[in-house]
Each structure stands twice: as structure tokens, then as C-alpha cells.
Amino acid sequence: MTSTDLLDDLADLDPDRAGVDDHVADLLFRDARSVARFLDREVPEDLVRRVHDVVRWGPTALNTVPLRLLLVRSPEARTRLAAHMAEGNRERVLAAPLTLVVAADPGFHRHMGRLTPHAPQLADVFAADAEGAERTARENAWLQAGYLVVGLRAAGLGVGPMGGFDKAGVDDDLLAGTGWRSLMVVNVGWPDGEGTHHARAPRLEWDEVARTV
Numbered sequence: 487m488t489s490t491d492l493l494d495d496l497a498d499l500d501p502d503r504a505g506v507d508d509h510v511a512d513l514l515f516r517d518a519r520s521v522a523r524f525l526d527r528e529v530p531e532d533l534v535r536r537v538h539d540v541v542r543w544g545p546t547a548l549n550t551v552p553l554r555l556l557l558v559r560s561p562e563a564r565t566r567l568a569a570h571m572a573e574g575n576r577e578r579v580l581a582a583p584l585t586l587v588v589a590a591d592p593g594f595h596r597h598m599g600r601l602t603p604h605a606p607q608l609a610d611v612f613a614a615d616a617e618g619a620e621r622t623a624r625e626n627a628w629l630q631a632g633y634l635v636v637g638l639r640a641a642g643l644g645v646g647p648m649g650g651f652d653k654a655g656v657d658d659d660l661l662a663g664t665g666w667r668s669l670m671v672v673n674v675g676w677p678d679g680e681g682t683h684h685a686r687a688p689r690l691e692w693d694e695v696a697r698t699v
């Protein structure tokens with residue numbers, strides 16, 4: 487079945503019964519937890535690359551595609567990163583099979599001739615507006631970070647996102663020379679059981695988050 491067939495099938499469904507397939511909903515969201523405990527099993531770079539090959543197609547403003555990833559694997563790099571983590575996150579970075587520094591590239595406009603062939607002049611617009619470039623990079627890399635979390639889960643991996651770390655410290659150390667700005671650190675691997683001791687916390691209800699006008 488092609489994706490077009492699938493879209494046709496979904497479009498044909500009775501709107502009162504249509505929704506996210508239960509297995510997909512469980513895998514990506516309902517059973518997926520923020521993982522702190524992983525099995526001792528290496529995560530091959532090629533698997534992360536294949537996930538990226540998929541999630542890179544998620545939309546970004548003007549097709550800016552500013553997400554950048556640093557894969558932290560060696561004991562030496564892991565120790566360097568752990569030094570920048572908040573205390574409660576330090577051990578997790580040292581113990582995870584693989585850790586990603588998820589970052590934004592404010593220099594994304596270097597690629598815009600290729601990424602926005604319909605409007606190549608945008609490269610010069612962003613080159614002349616460092617603040618706008620940085621804001622655009624951060625907003626859209628965050629959006630891509632969400633796609634990445636869901637994509638890793640879709641490949642059967644568990645994900646432990648962490649914002650508790652010294653971002654300037656990581657930028658000056660592990661990201662030195664790239665110009666990238668770190669956004670979050672994500673442990674990746676196969677969850678050990680549920681992957682966490684924490685009870686699942688509730689989420690807000692539809693009526694609390696949505697308004698129709």
C-alpha cells in the first residue's frame with residue numbers, strides 16, 4: 487500500500503470513527519514514557535541516521551531545516567557532557583547507550599540557495615539579521631526536535647529528553663567551532679522495562695487547551 491492509498495483510505499473513513507490507529511497511538515504516545523533507564527545495548531549510528539532520513543521531511547518555516555545533532559558516544563565526550571548537566575541528569579548521561587545534543591544552527595541560511603530554490607534571496611535577508619536568524623533557528627529546530635522524539639519512538643527506541651544543563655557551557659565546549667546552539671540533551675536507547683520509576687502524570691483535557699471561534 488502506498489501512502490496515497492493510505493490517505494485515500496483514511497479520507498474514506500467515517501469522520502465520527504476516524505482517529506489515530508491504536509497501535510500507533512500507544513507506540514508513539516500513550517505507552518511511551520520519558521526514559522531514564524535503558525538496556526545495555528548499543529544504538530547504532532545508522533539507526534539514528536535512518537530516523538533522521540524520515541523526520542527531516544517534517545515542515546519548518548521557509549524550509550529552514552535548522553536542526554543539528556551531536557552524537558555523544560565515547561567515554562571522553564560523555565564525561566565532558568556530563569560536567570555540564572544538572573546534577574540530577576549527570577548519571578543518566580553517563581549511563582545511557584547514546585546521547586544526542588539537539589541544537590539549532592543560526593547559520594542555516596548558508597544552505598538556503600539549495601533549501602529554498604524558489605526564494606534564494608532569503609539567504610541574504612537572514613545573513614543581515616542575526617537576531618531574526620537565531621530566533622528562526624531556535625523555533626524551527628525545537629519543532630524538528632519534536633519530530634525527532636516521535637521518530638525515534640516510531641523506530642522502537644526510548645527517549646529521555648533533558649533541558650537541565652548549562653547550555654552556554656555545552657555550546658562553548660562540545661559545540662565549539664560549529665556556531666550551533668544547544669536546545670536539549672536526549673538519551674536514546676531501548677527502555678529497561680517501562681524505563682522510569684515515575685508514575686505517569688496526567689495531561690490536560692481538550693476543554694482546557696482548545697477553543698473554537
Ligand SMILES: Cc1cc2nc3c(=O)[nH]c(=O)nc-3n(C[C@H](O)[C@H](O)[C@H](O)COP(=O)(O)O)c2cc1C
Nearest residue numbers: 518519520521575647648649650651670682686687
Ligand atoms: C524539553 C524537555 C526538557 C526536559 N528536561 C528534563 C530534565 O532536565 N531532567 C529530567 O529528569 N527530565 C526532563 N524532562 C522530562 C519531562 O519531565 C517528562 O518528559 C515529563 O514529565 C513527561 O513524562 P512522561 O513522558 O514519562 O509522561 C524534559 C522533557 C522535555 C521534553
